[in-house]
Amino acid sequence: MSSYENKLSRRAFTGAVGVAAAATAAGLGAAPAQAAGTPSGGPSEREFRASRGRPSRRPNILFILGDDLGWADLSAYGSPHIRTPHLDRLARQGVRFTDAYSGSATCSPTRFSLYTGRYPARTRGGLAEPIADKSVGLEPTHPTLASLLQASGYATALIGKWHAGHLPDYSPTKSGWEEFFGNFGGALEYYSKLGLGGEYDLYEGDAEYKDLRYYTRIITERASEYVSRDHHGRPWLLNLNFTTPHWPWTAEGDTEQSAEIVRRIKAGDRRALWHQDGGSVEKYKEMVEDLDRSVGEVLTALKRSGQEEHTVVVFSSDNGGERFSYNWPLSGNKASLQEGGIRVPNIVRWPARLDGGQVSRVPVFSPDWTATLLEVAGARPHPAYPLDGVSLAGYLLRGERPVERDLFWRVRGERALRRGNWKYYRGKSGRDQLFDLAGDIREQADKAAVEPARLAELRAAWEAVDAGLLPYPA
Template identity: 85%
Template sequence: MSSYDHHLSRRAFGSAVGVTAAAAAAGLGAAGPARAAQEAGPGEREFRAARGRPGRRPNILFILGDDLGWADLSSYGSPHIKTPNLDRLARQGVRFTDAYAGSATCSPTRFSLYTGRYPGRTKGGLAEPIADRSAGLEPTHPTLASLLRDSGYATALIGKWHCGYLPDYSPTRSGWDEFFGNFGGALEYYSKLGLGGEYDLYEGDAAYKDLRYYTRILTERASAYVSRDHGGRPWLLNMNYTTPHWPWIADGDTEESAEVERRIKAGDARALWHQDGGSVEKYRQMVEDLDRSVGEVLKALKRSGQENDTLVFFASDNGGERFSYNWPLSGNKASLQEGGIRVPTLVRWPARVDGGQVSHVPVVTPDWTATLLELAGARPHPAYPLDGVSLAGYLLRGEEPPAHDLFWRVRGERALRRGDWKYYRGKGGRDQLFHLAGDLREQADKAALEPALLGRLRAAWEKTDAGLLPYPG
């Protein structure tokens, strides 16, 4: 195997980063905010073996932000957005610098999380994203929730589903005991009107009336769930916020909300896109509100006495949108450039994993599905093999992380990451090769310098693609 195909060991990578950090501390160079976020920040250290203590199966609180950019958190380098609660979560656990969403838009990533497989394995996952009632996550397909429920977990999904509409598709048909939230890809935060003008807030499969600010409602529900007595059973809560997805409406923006609602009711099919609204300042308010909301849920978890035995996971469903701070990444949501798929990712489990750590291991959404199933003592369904690999050994036993390619496919674009190398073909149809360790912005195309490596990565991508469903039409 060529040296280009090897993953750097944690020891080697930690040594390299340690030298850089030491040079910065000595005043030998000034790193920009996002560059600093790549390295171990104040109070952080390179990832090492976990404490190794035995313990009960963890509760799992899996929190997703919506369209949150990789550098939108203070701990990832944002110069103007303050996220003290998520920064605290990072300090208490492991912050991943090279973590990716399963796709570049909302619903395919959710498919990859819930199934542990590439979105292209299922018909519903081919929609990028789901925009009508023609497709969804088939209730017969095993999911993270159904597999955990079968192994004794209580399961709930609060917030954005975006994996199909009633009457055929619903979280309660796919393994979640409870559902409270919206079915579609976006909704107006006060009126709860969705992309088609329909009312879109449900408890189970029945509409639920509440015209308060949506993020407040979801936070109350999540806080109540983590505080509840689950009869001694461990639990899984998928907490899917819509923040900071458009429309650009912060808590208290009732006049702007009323105007967007008026336009929806008047038949403006693009009203929710809110392309004439928003600003960097409004976006800041929304992200900081997301941070406060996560903080409230974590406080409720701590008050319940379950904090120590609960694995908390935080990430975004894809890269940032038009007001996100993505520097130095290129591209944003819907693109397979780094800005469209690299996402902030935090993991905390006080009972088993030391805090204050940073990991540079490349990971992608289906890996977390495999990891959570192993930690929960649940087995994948043999007829639906996972595409992700479990990081349980890495997190808990100090094992080397499994070396595997990270694969993405969207209409008109393809990408594959192996170690620090990334193969990318955009809508222009030209194969490109980037060495991310030295070129995070994907500007120095090495394709002509490394034709053999390019050929191997392209062949690997095409082999995986050949096993997926073709796009319709």
């Protein structure tokens, strides 16, 4: 049994009419002590409860993604100064993962891994870290979570940041999402909707849509409307991709700051949106707390619609934190394969099937959610495009032992692989390092010299995966 297994409590519906029965999840032991930097309160020790009653139905799926939100930026994950009551409540109502990771260390590769369930480097567009021009994107012929669910009867929509290619060749509407409202690029100014190249970047479908209000408010309204809508008996998938708290560091009401950034963009300053001369810890706090309120609005709309019980809600981030993020005790941040660049907050709630108040230390990453959501929705991956993610449904819903496998990452100049609690890492220095994350979450005690056989084994495992991926263009 691996050291990170832990017991979860579930509600399972068998479809048979009968009396309630209780059973213990086989093969799951108690979780180890919490990771450093996380709030107190251990995982649930409740036993698995199998409830016999009406059959379960295919759930709605609401996948919420923050942008550049660090692992410890939520109070549920230990932030000492940012207050996120709505996301904390979501965690209390479901399962909070302490060892969850993004599929890559920057925006668009992680989105490729989530949309496809595969390593970013399986596709040419996923090699861009991140996509910054119109030459590459997610090929419309490639199956996605949305296209596979749509084929099985789901209504599908993406609201917010797409960042997997630009028009005319790439769009959510070409990759399985029936509805799209949001931005194509990696960043935009929150009021003017001007992107990195000075282009206007707010669209409904594939047509420009004019709305100069604060962006987070607009997509929150759109998402609230979508989850409240009558979908005529179809289950639905909504990918809700916030840009908050990505730069520029402007909160709602910061119209003077917005105007200054717009002036610089129009004057030809291609770095204006990076806002390297702006922002602060307090401004970042304001933006994260706004993200929390926005998520709360959408979840309230979902509850009022009467669909909460049968909706799977997943919350995560596309990569680790940026300049003002609270990442302690992790090392590194966005763009790095150190823990601070890829470890992210991750919460799942499904009232019909999962008991709340639980914590899991099982390592998971973005492509796992693609595999998981396909399974719970009754859809299958395309046989010609095998998934790299592993479904968590057996672990979460049926009490099965978590699948033991490697988590793999590759970015230009860095490599990483996690197996159990051991992590192999090579940064831009070119030096191979080995860390035991069970006791060294900060990656400071390099075990390479004292564990040479383990280092060689993990390095060989990384290289075996890498050999099957597309090479970076010269």
